Amino acid sequence: MARLTKKQARAEVSRLREEISRHDHLYYAESNPEIPDADYDKLMRRLIELEQVYDLVVPDSPSQRVAGEVTEQFNPFSHVIPMMSIDNAVDEQETREFDQRTKRFLKTEEEIEYVLQPKFDGVSASLTYVKGVLLHGATRGDGKTGEDVTANIKTIRSIPLVLSKQGPKPNLVEIRGEVVFPLSLFAKLNEERKKLNERLEEEGRIPLERNKKSKSTWVLFKNPRNAASGSLRQLDSSVTARRPLLFYAWGVGGCEGVDFKDELEIYKALCEWGFKVEETRNCWGIDNAIKWARKLEKKRDSFDYEIDGAVVKVRSRRLQEILGTTAKYPRWSMAIKFSPKQITTKVMDITVQVGRTGHLTPVAELEPVKISGIEIKRASLHTEDTVREKDVRIGDTVVIQRAGDVIPEVVEVVPSQERGEEAFSMPKNCPRCETPIEREGSFHLCPNISCPAQIRGRISLFASRNAFDIEGLGAKRVEQLISEGILRNMADIFTLTKEQLLGLEGFAEKSAENLLEEIEKSRDISFERFINSLSIKHVGARTAQILAREFKTPENLMAATDEDLVRVDGVGEELAQSVLRFFGDPERKGVVEALLRQVRLEKEPEPSGENEKIAGKTFVLTGTLSIPREEAKSEIERLGGKVVNSVSGKTDFLVSGTDPGTAKLQKARELGTDIITEEHLKSLIGL
Ligand SMILES: [Zn+2]
Structure with a gap:
């Protein structure tokens, strides 16, 4: 390299960065490249060389997209404005109900102005730009706190590292959007992973399935969304850089220094800043929104990523503020779900x-x-x-x-x-x-509870994510261990030894140790999960939760009579019989007792912030309330109460809003249930 003065180097580096950013945008955001890949590579190599020789590396340089940062774990990242999920409307009627609710809330009869956008089936992410420079990229997480995946976000070329000067200039802005994996490249990715795994296994190395470090628990990705999520959450950003991820911006979260009046202004700014966007359409009134959602559904196959619905948003930011949010969802937005693909x-x-x-x-x-x-x-x-x-x-x-x-x-x-x-x-x-x-x-x-197919199913469920969550003990492994005669029931899992595993096909020293370690970790479990893992007929996650809260210990549950069980809200006669049959069977009861000697049950947490007027009481809601039902329900549950769908002898209060259901009212009158107004409910809650 010819010697340059530091000043000359700086000037060339700055020119190269601009040039490369422009080509990135043309290639990745507009799909309209101006130069061949080889020329682009040449520019990039020259930039990297100059930055290193003259010590000019900065975090927002395009060279940093390929830097390859490896981290041990992702740090938590707090969003300035929470990233809430959006409520779903499954049909036209629910979409119209959303419109009516919105009008009622705004106390208007006039048509509302909406905007409509495609709903991406990808991974939501938030990008924070300070003074126009990308500082952080984070996943949605629980909405309040996500994971800081900045190094990985930077490898996505359709994301500008610096906001283009053509757009507005906020001091800070959170760009909200979706990371997607192109459908056209999805099959190829899985094919590559399959081959890689076969090679690793042949070489006697650990296959991807149990590769802890990269957290790749799937050999093959189930769908493009999983591929996007798995690629974005790689601890080694050079792996992410090799995946063809795309980012589509669809909104703005926190923003300082620029005041957007409405969603279309935001859309315009996103385009000007250099983001990849999908069309945002202005719709006057809900009829138009529904019409455009249908049009979008018809052409969903023309997109190279999955679209599973259309998002309707109230256009005006001022009205959005008035509408506000419920505990879970913004009141100014709704997703119209598309029907399944055929x-x-x-x-x-x-x-x-x-x-x-x-x-x-x-x-x-x-x-x-x-x-x-x-x-x-x-x-x-x-x-x-x-x-x-x-x-x-x-x-x-x-x-x-x-x-x-x-x-x-x-x-x-x-x-x-x-x-x-x-x-x-x-x-x-x-x-x-x-x-x-x-x-x-x-x-x-098949009435034979010792049927190998049933045992295999039960043990697979037992080890799965919603139950004991034992990584590396999938359906195939379970099948293998059963046919080798090593596993006869669930409790056998906890007495597996390394010697037993080492004799088996596909187990090496390391992989046997890994599995035993996973099993060891799984011994601490909540009572609720424990019940859910037993494969009691009719008992799913929700019922398991009800039973755990009511009976608190396995001893109580096993000793429960028919009467004890049906007295519990949410437990019917059929379910009670099934629980009785399960624990009445000596073999199954024996397995449960063997399990209880192996696992450590965690204490059931007491519901926090109980309110004595609400706690332990059962509510039924009917008619329209001034707050969304989900919100009322979660508030009651937070205070230790229960909300069920129909009035029965176990109901303490029927909360009646406007236009209550006549059947529910009648039933409550017949049973002498307390019928209260929403105002009364609010006073009980303490609002
Ligand atoms: Zn059978």
Whole structure:
């Protein structure tokens, strides 16, 4: 390199940075590059060289996007203005209700002016610029506090490191937007990960699944959103830099020094600052908003990322301020959800799966198709009755749909002259253990609780995230340990030894130690999670919570009678019977007792800030309240009360707003339940 004076170097560095930022914007935000990649690389190399030789590195230089910072963990980051989630409207009626609520709140009959934006199915992030320079990038987290992922955010080229001077000049601004993974590149990423994993395994190294440091717990990403999230939360930013992430800005959080009048001004500023944005449309009145949401839904496939709805926002910032927020959502915004995506394919076979509670589910094995970049090979057919109703046969062409993370399902058979084979019927015996099948209503059941398929299902659930959360003990591992005869029930997990594991395929010294360490860590567990992990029929996370709060200890729960159980709000006769049957079975009770010797139950926390007028009381809400129902509900629950949907003998108060439900009122009168107004409720709460 020719010797330059420091002044010359500084001038060239500054020119290069501007040049590179301009090309970044053209390439990543406008998809309209001016120069070939090789020329761009040359500029970047020259910049890095000059910065190093002349000691001119600064954090907002484009060279820092590729610096490759490795961190141990992400620091918490507090948002200036909380990033709230948005309430969902699943249909047109709910969207209109939102509009009516908004008008009522603003005490106006006139049409409201809204703006409409696509709702990205990605990872929300907030970027803080101080005096125009990107200082922090953070995930949404719980809305108040996210994770500081600045080094990773900087690797995303569509994010300007410095706000373009063409836009307004705030002292501080939080840019809100979504990090997405392009659909077109998603399959390729998974393919690469699969190959990498195979290579690691061949070389006897730890596969990605248990690579603690990078926190990659998935070998393959389930969907593009997971890929975006997994890439953004890499501890090594050079990994993030290799992922083709995009950032779309959709709003502004905290802002000092510039006063935006409305959402369209914000949209204009985002464009001027150099962000990638999607169209923000002005809609006069809710009818127009609904119309544009429908148009957007029709062309959702033309985007290279998933859009799962349209966001409606009140345009005026002044009105937004008046509307304010509930405990959970802004009152000035609502997301109109799109219907699930559908596609047609062929049924290659219909197989039968045995679940953890013994239920048999027919499953359509499909000719693989892709929806939103995800390959789909199977779809649930629920029950024999469903298969017959829809008349799905092997060889048929069917419409399938997928919504979010939900398992794909068969919607209908495409009518055709050529029908598939004969109609489906359930096998007479369990496909796994040969036990004769029993019928229970519309369900088919393998009654053998020692059925290997059921044990596998129960142990997999036991180790899963919502239960004991034992990383590295997925369905495949469980299957392997069962067929080796090492696991016979859930309690066996806690007596596994390294010697047992080392003899097995796929376990090396290190991986065996890792699994045992995970198991050790899982021993501390809340009573609620413990109940949820037992696979008691009809008991899900919500019921587990109710039972844990009511009975407080396993001893109490196991000793509970039918009467004790049905007295609990949210527990019906069917559920009570199921709990009694579960603990009445000596084998299952034995497993629970063995488990209790292995785990350490955490104490149930007492609800905080109890209010004696509310605590322990059960409320039903009816009619329209001046505050959203969710808010009233969470307030009552915070004070130790309960809110249920229907009036029964266990109800203490019926809170009646305007236009109350007549059935609820009548029932409350019949039962002599206290009927109170919203004002009365507020006085009880202490508002
Ligand atoms: Zn069976």
